[in-house]
Amino acid sequence: MKRQPLRLAILEATRILDQAGVASPRNDAELIVAHVLGVERGRLPLIPLVDPAVIEAIGQLVAQRAKRIPLQHLTGWAAMGDITVAVGQGVFVPRPETELLLEWGLKLLRGREYPVVVDLCTGSGVLALAFANARQDAVVYALDNDPHALAWARHNADARVEVGDTAIRLYSGDVADHTVFAELDGLVDLVVCNPPYVPEGTEVPPEVAGYDPPRAVFASGHGLDVIRHVVTTAARLLRPGGGLAIEHDDTHGRVVPGLLESRRVLRDVVGHTDLTGRPRFVTALRG
Structure with a gap:
């Protein structure tokens, strides 16, 4: 033919x-x-x-x-920085805007040898693995409370080790637990998090409604409950001069920076927009 x-x-x-x-x-x-x-x-x-x-x-x-089946479910992978990870049923599909957290975090880590990085609400593990790929000297911890997500993260972590990346340290746990990573208190250079943040009841695209796990998308308290726990956890984990980056809903452009500013130990709070100009993530440094 x-x-x-x-x-x-x-x-x-x-x-x-x-x-x-x-x-x-x-x-x-x-x-x-x-x-x-x-x-x-x-x-x-x-x-x-x-x-x-x-x-x-x-x-x-x-x-x-x-x-409206997600493109990543059809191809079987999603990208972050210089890597790709497997995704599918039962795990949140990483979005391109989360690369902004990766870029900010890598800039913060410049000049720091053997940095300690913590990725909260890791999902597929893509953000933690992207840091491990970009900074082979880093010690990267990743946390999630969903066993299905952790299974995907473990699969992806094993695949990255096979191609020569540094292994990440993957844990099951909840950011609401005040003892999580207690052994790292005051020792962490960077905490990053793309948490569930969409306010409950919000209408979302079919790709999200039909395929992303709801617990990875929606949060109670107008979408802020998980973020509040992340701020509390990060404030105790970070070493002086360490940095925090949290992705949030575009309706949270004022309230989430306010949550960080209310913590005395955090300074230099800055809100950031995504590529479309919408408020998307906030950063701060530990004083």
């Missing part, structure tokens, strides 16, 4: 996803095509023609994505 232009397949995939209400139709179309072809997205312009079987495979994945 005659080979077909890849460019037209991408345009058709984009059209279908746009009509289905997918937030980033062109982006998702190109990532699906790259996944089917087994190439990096940036190489797609170098492939003018593909076989009909490729077009069919693209169409099948596009049809599933049009049903």
Whole structure:
């Protein structure tokens, strides 16, 4: 059968996803095509023609994505920094905006040898593993209270060790427990957290409502209850000059910085926006 232009397949995939209400139709179309072809997205312009079987495979994945199945569930992976991790049913799918926490944390750690990093509410383990990959000298601890998430995190951690990354120290526990990581009190250089923060009752996209575990998305107390525990835990874990970065809902642009400012031991509280200009995470230093 005659080979077909890849460019037209991408345009058709984009059209279908746009009509289905997918937030980033062109982006998702190109990532699906790259996944089917087994190439990096940036190489797609170098492939003018593909076989009909490729077009069919693209169409099948596009049809599933049009049903609002998360792209990462279709490809089986999500990216953070220079790494990818496996994701699927039972674990929260990492979002691109969380890379901002990684970037801020890595800047803070510059010039610090053998830093201690703690990732609270680790989920798939992607943030902890990204730090371990970028800073091979770091000692990275990761915590979650969901056994399903921890199973994914353990799988991903084992896979990173196989490719030469430093192992992370993965624990089952709850940030509400005032004894969690008590042996690290005053010794940690960086605490990061992407906690459940969406206020209960908030309408969310189908990709979230149907696939992300609710306990990893929603929090009581107008979305702030878990964050309050994270602030308390971080305040005792951090060494002087250590840093804290917490992702939050875009409706929390004032209240979460206020929670950090209310802790006497925390200083230099700064709110940060995501790539769309919405309030997305807050940072502070231990005095």
